[in-house]
Amino acid sequence: MAETPSGMLNSIGLQGPGVNDFAQNDLVWLKSVGARVLASIAGNTAGEYADVAAVLRASPAFDAVVGIEVNISCPNVANRGLVFACDPLSAAKVIALVREKLPRDIPIFAKLSPDVTDIVEIARACVNAGADGLTMINTLLGMVIDTDLLRPQVAGVTGGLSGPAIRPVAVRAIWQVRAAMLEGRIPTVPIIGVGGVRTGDDALQLVAAGASAIQVGTATFNDPSAPIRVNAELAAALQDKGFARFSDAVGIAHTRLDPRR
Numbered sequence: 107m108a109e110t111p112s113g114m115l116n117s118i119g120l121q122g123p124g125v126n127d128f129a130q131n132d133l134v135w136l137k138s139v140g141a142r143v144l145a146s147i148a149g150n151t152a153g154e155y156a157d158v159a160a161v162l163r164a165s166p167a168f169d170a171v172v173g174i175e176v177n178i179s180c181p182n183v184a185n186r187g188l189v190f191a192c193d194p195l196s197a198a199k200v201i202a203l204v205r206e207k208l209p210r211d212i213p214i215f216a217k218l219s220p221d222v223t224d225i226v227e228i229a230r231a232c233v234n235a236g237a238d239g240l241t242m243i244n245t246l247l248g249m250v251i252d253t254d255l256l257r258p259q260v261a262g263v264t265g266g267l268s269g270p271a272i273r274p275v276a277v278r279a280i281w282q283v284r285a286a287m288l289e290g291r292i293p294t295v296p297i298i299g300v301g302g303v304r305t306g307d308d309a310l311q312l313v314a315a316g317a318s319a320i321q322v323g324t325a326t327f328n329d330p331s332a333p334i335r336v337n338a339e340l341a342a343a344l345q346d347k348g349f350a351r352f353s354d355a356v357g358i359a360h361t362r363l364d365p366r367r
């Protein structure tokens with residue numbers, strides 16, 4: 107990992123014990139403590155995503171799973187390493203295959219990459235292929251060079267940029283997709299917002315752009331209880347601003363555009 111201004115670059119890959127171990131051990135433990143699990147899945151080929159979903163479904167603790175997030179920001183080994191999230195056809199194929207493996211009442215969220223020319227096009231492909239919601243955004247591809255050694259600072263050369271530095275990109279991506287939904291260009295589905303959230307006010311920006319739920323990633327590195335604090339701060343901010351219900355604030359900024367535009 108490398109520090110960056112207001113963020114960090116990571117190239118740790120997808121560490122974990124593997125889906126079989128997760129399904130037999132971690133998920134069973136999560137169920138035993140009453141957790142509601144939104145499980146993130148990944149694969150090297152479209153078929154592998156479906157296999158991972160099938161292993162989860164077969165777990166004795168599958169009833170703890172309330173939804174599946176499909177991390178399509180992985181290179182497609184069968185297609186020159188082109189990242190699934192950067193190609194509407196590959197993204198749609200993954201979502202359709204995963205959808206087939208899961209019961210209808212388990213929502214699927216496609217997690218999108220901001221590293222595309224038109225994120226609305228990818229969102230449309232995923233929703234049309236059966237995604238019940240979208241998570242935005244994954245990290246941005248970045249790179250840091252160590253100026254003493256004059257070589258890339260992370261072993262993977264490039265890495266994923268996260269933290270407050272990327273929050274404006276997350277707000278923009280959520281805004282664009284929500285706008286497309288409001289204009290009927292793509293079907294309306296819920297958006298989970300993620301990217302650079304450290305405070306309740308940060309979360310409120312993503313909500314006002316169109317997110318119905320918030321994830322907190324990098325901020326947990328220096329404050330492991332950040333999600334709980336952000337939740338409380340967001341609730342207080344909404345109350346201060348007179349919102350009776352959280353849902354009234356979702357996408358509110360779309361109704362408040364500056365008339366001078």
Ligand SMILES: Cc1cc2nc3c(=O)[nH]c(=O)nc-3n(C[C@H](O)[C@H](O)[C@H](O)COP(=O)(O)O)c2cc1C
Binds near residue numbers: 217243269300322324
């Ligand atoms: C160390 C680290 C590991 C991550 N691993 C994953 C992952 O396995 N799957 C995934 O979909 N996103 C992963 N992400 C991306 C985050 O979930 C999130 O989309 C991104 O970091 C932006 O949010 P943040 O600024 O709150 O961290 C990772 C991020 C970091 C910093």
